[in-house]
Amino acid sequence: MLKDITLGQYFPGDSLIHKLDPRTKLIAVVLYIVALFQAKGWIGYGAVTLATLILMAISHISFGNIFKGLKPMLFIIVLTALLNIFYTTGTPVVEGWIITWEGIDRAVKMILRIVLLITGTFLLTYTTSPMALTDGLELLLNPLKKLHVPVHEMTIMMSMALRFIPTLIEETDKIMSAQKARGADFETGSLIQRAKALLPILVPLFVSAFRRADELAVAMESRCYHGGEGRTRMKQLHLAGRDYAALVVSALFLAGIIVLRHFGL
Amino acid sequence: MAEIIVEGLSHTYSAGTPFQKTAIENINLRIPQGQFVGLLGHTGSGKSTFVQHLNALLQPTSGRVLLDGEDINKDKKTRRDVKWKVGLVFQYPEYQLFEETVYADIGFGPKNMGLGKEEIDERVREAASFVGVEPELFEKSPLELSGGQKRRIAIAGVIAMRPGVLILDEPTAGLDPAGCRQIMDNICRYQRETGATVLIVSHNMDDAARLCERLIVFDHGGVVMDGTPEEVFSRPQELIQIGLAVPQSTAIAMALQEKGLALKGAVYTHEQLLMAVEAAKGAALC
Numbered sequence: 001m002l003k004d005i006t007l008g009q010y011f012p013g014d015s016l017i018h019k020l021d022p023r024t025k026l027i028a029v030v031l032y033i034v035a036l037f038q039a040k041g042w043i044g045y046g047a048v049t050l051a052t053l054i055l056m057a058i059s060h061i062s063f064g065n066i067f068k069g070l071k072p073m074l075f076i077i078v079l080t081a082l083l084n085i086f087y088t089t090g091t092p093v094v095e096g097w098i099i100t101w102e103g104i105d106r107a108v109k110m111i112l113r114i115v116l117l118i119t120g121t122f123l124l125t126y127t128t129s130p131m132a133l134t135d136g137l138e139l140l141l142n143p144l145k146k147l148h149v150p151v152h153e154m155t156i157m158m159s160m161a162l163r164f165i166p167t168l169i170e171e172t173d174k175i176m177s178a179q180k181a182r183g184a185d186f187e188t189g190s191l192i193q194r195a196k197a198l199l200p201i202l203v204p205l206f207v208s209a210f211r212r213a214d215e216l217a218v219a220m221e222s223r224c225y226h227g228g229e230g231r232t233r234m235k236q237l238h239l240a241g242r243d244y245a246a247l248v249v250s251a252l253f254l255a256g257i258i259v260l261r262h263f264g265l
Numbered sequence: 266m267a268e269i270i271v272e273g274l275s276h277t278y279s280a281g282t283p284f285q286k287t288a289i290e291n292i293n294l295r296i297p298q299g300q301f302v303g304l305l306g307h308t309g310s311g312k313s314t315f316v317q318h319l320n321a322l323l324q325p326t327s328g329r330v331l332l333d334g335e336d337i338n339k340d341k342k343t344r345r346d347v348k349w350k351v352g353l354v355f356q357y358p359e360y361q362l363f364e365e366t367v368y369a370d371i372g373f374g375p376k377n378m379g380l381g382k383e384e385i386d387e388r389v390r391e392a393a394s395f396v397g398v399e400p401e402l403f404e405k406s407p408l409e410l411s412g413g414q415k416r417r418i419a420i421a422g423v424i425a426m427r428p429g430v431l432i433l434d435e436p437t438a439g440l441d442p443a444g445c446r447q448i449m450d451n452i453c454r455y456q457r458e459t460g461a462t463v464l465i466v467s468h469n470m471d472d473a474a475r476l477c478e479r480l481i482v483f484d485h486g487g488v489v490m491d492g493t494p495e496e497v498f499s500r501p502q503e504l505i506q507i508g509l510a511v512p513q514s515t516a517i518a519m520a521l522q523e524k525g526l527a528l529k530g531a532v533y534t535h536e537q538l539l540m541a542v543e544a545a546k547g548a549a550l551c
């Protein structure tokens with residue numbers, strides 16, 4: 001079912017990671033990604049992997065959930081790995097073979113890098129509600145308002161999009177069921193037939209998306225929404241001791257990885 | 266012929282995730298050909314989940330559904346064919362209209378069945394007349410019609426498949442009283458003239474009392490009552506306890522009884538109420 005898509009889904013919980021301020025987590029994820037791309041040798045990769053596993057354990061996110069999120073990326077991961085295995089020059093594994101030790105080394109690192117990248121961002125979205133995420137982002141980007149970047153408008157658009165993804169998925173599910181009940185067939189037939197079969201889903205979906213947008217706009221206006229100016233928030237974000245601690249740990253971690261890289265590890 | 270047998274039917278949504286939810290559990294029912302059945306129950310009691318099993322839109326987590334003795338989930342083909350035999354009209358079906366014309370939208374189901382042009386034409390006209398849609402509307406876009414008209418066209422889209430079992434999930438939700446009456450009349454006519462089995466999910470107890478020959482009451486994913494309107498509405502306290510209403514007449518009868526008027530028998534229609542009150546008056550005079 002469409003519902004089972006976990007990409008960008010929030011799993012409520014009360015672990016330490018869940019409780020961190022969204023700003024802390026956003027910054028930490030950026031540091032994590034930089035660290036991941038700074039890792040060079042196996043020790044560096046090992047350190048990032050270990051850190052990821054520890055974070056998963058703390059936030060109670062299981063391998064199953066991560067794997068579900070990785071599934072759509074499987075093709076890209078396998079393709080990258082194959083390209084690296086076959087197109088890296090070096091010492092052949094067996095005399096005369098095209099596969100080299102260097103290729104395998106690079107392929108495994110590539111897989112690790114993609115998997116860890118996705119896992120890291122998933123840990124963010126799994127442990128942070130979309131609302132908290134956009135609030136945090138708006139606060140972090142606040143300085144850009146001085147440069148007349150419409151930060152508030154951008155983040156409110158983002159939070160609406162995030163808010164409506166589950167609704168639209170649900171709606172798609174419903175429309176699909178209704179058309180299936182009239183014998184629509186989405187699974188068999190040629191590519192063109194299948195593309196055509198999408199029409200009975202897309203038309204009602206767009207109609208309802210526009211209707212919803214309209215209703216939402218009216219609802220916002222009738223509650224006097226007029227943009228970000230002078231707007232306060234219901235949930236004030238406060239950085240706590242644990243946030244500073246988490247930021248220090250993240251920064252030290254990145255520093256450590258850079259040092260390792262310096263020594264080629 | 267179309268007899269439905271449901272054996273030990275259970276369904277769990279999103280099994281194995283934190284959002285796991287058992288919507289229905291161990292439902293056993295036999296619905297013979299031609300019955301007019303009302304499905305009652307509080308929101309979230311599992312009615313919609315249940316009806317989506319009857320045309321194989323949802324697959325049971327455990328248990329099975331038999332149509333004329335054959336498991337409808339036997340293979341891919343039976344799963345698809347059952348869609349024409351058991352027509353399901355979803356809640357707010359007008360949101361599924363998509364074709365450019367009313368005619369094409371009603372004909373979508375028959376077209377999927379692989380019927381010829383003439384056969385489709387015949388069925389579209391027949392279905393349209395069942396729901397009282399005039400042929401003048403055929404070339405209009407379904408999106409420019411009124412809510413009630415859209416609803417009737419969506420229902421016609423399912424009737425056009427000539428299902429032996431017609432299921433409607435809250436077909437009158439959100440319509441004005443005249444629209445409600447019209448749709449209920451359409452459905453009754455379809456049942457009378459084709460002899461089809463009809464299952465209707467409804468929150469309108471007066472409709473249920475007036476039209477259905479059998480009522481099945483859902484609560485928390487299970488069937489808690491199953492019987493004639495007389496049997497079900499003779500236990501009004503239980504209905505109220507699980508958050509349901511009772512027909513107007515039953516409510517009035519209960520209020521009268523509270524005030525000390527001794528009414529006999531189950532009361533769920535205006536006529537019964539009148540008779541019971543007359544009888545009680547007669548008894549009081551003696």
Ligand SMILES: Nc1ncnc2c1ncn2[C@@H]1O[C@H](COP(=O)(O)OP(=O)(O)O)[C@@H](O)[C@H]1O
Nearest residue numbers: 278286288306307308309310311312313314315
């Ligand atoms: N697609 C779905 N995914 C997860 N849970 C669902 C889904 N559809 C319904 N449910 C849950 O199953 C239960 C029964 O719902 P439903 O069958 O729609 O009841 P009803 O039609 O009687 O209101 C509810 O608790 C509802 O939240």
Ligand SMILES: [Mg+2]
Nearest residue numbers: 312313356434
């Ligand atoms: Mg329902």
